Amino acid sequence: MKTIIAPSVLAADFANLQRDVEMINDSQADWFHIDIMDGAFVPNISFGIPVTEAINRHAKKPLDVHLMINNPDQYLEAFKNAGAEMISVHIEACTHLHRTIQKIKELGCWAGVAVNPHTSITLLEDIIEDLDYVCLMSVNPGFGGQKFIEKTYDKIRALKKMIDEKGSKARIQIDGGVDEGNAAKLIEAGASILVAGSYVFKNENPKLAIEKIKI
Numbered sequence: 716m717k718t719i720i721a722p723s724v725l726a727a728d729f730a731n732l733q734r735d736v737e738m739i740n741d742s743q744a745d746w747f748h749i750d751i752m753d754g755a756f757v758p759n760i761s762f763g764i765p766v767t768e769a770i771n772r773h774a775k776k777p778l779d780v781h782l783m784i785n786n787p788d789q790y791l792e793a794f795k796n797a798g799a800e801m802i803s804v805h806i807e808a809c810t811h812l813h814r815t816i817q818k819i820k821e822l823g824c825w826a827g828v829a830v831n832p833h834t835s836i837t838l839l840e841d842i843i844e845d846l847d848y849v850c851l852m853s854v855n856p857g858f859g860g861q862k863f864i865e866k867t868y869d870k871i872r873a874l875k876k877m878i879d880e881k882g883s884k885a886r887i888q889i890d891g892g893v894d895e896g897n898a899a900k901l902i903e904a905g906a907s908i909l910v911a912g913s914y915v916f917k918n919e920n921p922k923l924a925i926e927k928i929k930i
């Protein structure tokens with residue numbers, strides 16, 4: 716199973732967004748990771764549906780939309796219509812997670828659940844078989860460029876064990892502080908989707924940076 720690389724557009728140059736989208740098109744990256752922040756679930760506001768649509772007009776690869784918002788159900792269809800092929804919602808933001816996951820699937824998207832660093836993965840035990848991926852946050856959500864939380868490795872191993880025991884097909888996505896120094900170790904622990912923002916877009920050679928973590 717080859718690792719999926721999903722550069723996080725949050726770290727792109729918004730004044731040159733089309734240029735940065737085309738760089739990803741021409742690279743070995745697999746998905747665009749689109750961080751949606753509402754200033755309520757997380758202490759930051761990023762961008763929303765019109766910008767996602769604009770990215771989608773130029774993107775030649777699937778959009779993976781990470782909803783860091785309260786009441787995600789209200790916006791699932793709008794993000795699907797804006798181009799999302801994968802949608803993840805936060806377990807901490809969903810009162811009726813099973814219903815939300817079913818809605819994402821009914822829209823024809825891959826369904827993912829994102830889990831904050833302090834949240835136990837044991838909460839996924841009764842939903843893991845329904846998921847296409849779990850996004851393990853390796854930083855506190857809200858900002859790019861933060862330090863990777865080392866405890867994530869243990870969480871990956873425990874989640875991988877749960878996935879295998881339950882016979883789930885869910886992939887493990889890691890989001891936050893991913894770079895060439897930890898990519899191999901993350902994959903060895905059981906991750907198969909890597910989200911990388913600052914490491915890619917602040918790099919002198921972003922395409923080479925992507926190649927280095929495409930293990």
Ligand SMILES: O=C(CO)[C@@H](O)[C@H](O)COP(=O)(O)O
Nearest residue numbers: 856857859860891892912913
């Ligand atoms: O969801 C988030 C932050 O909340 C991430 O997608 C970051 O955007 C990753 O950025 P880097 O840590 O790679 O800079």
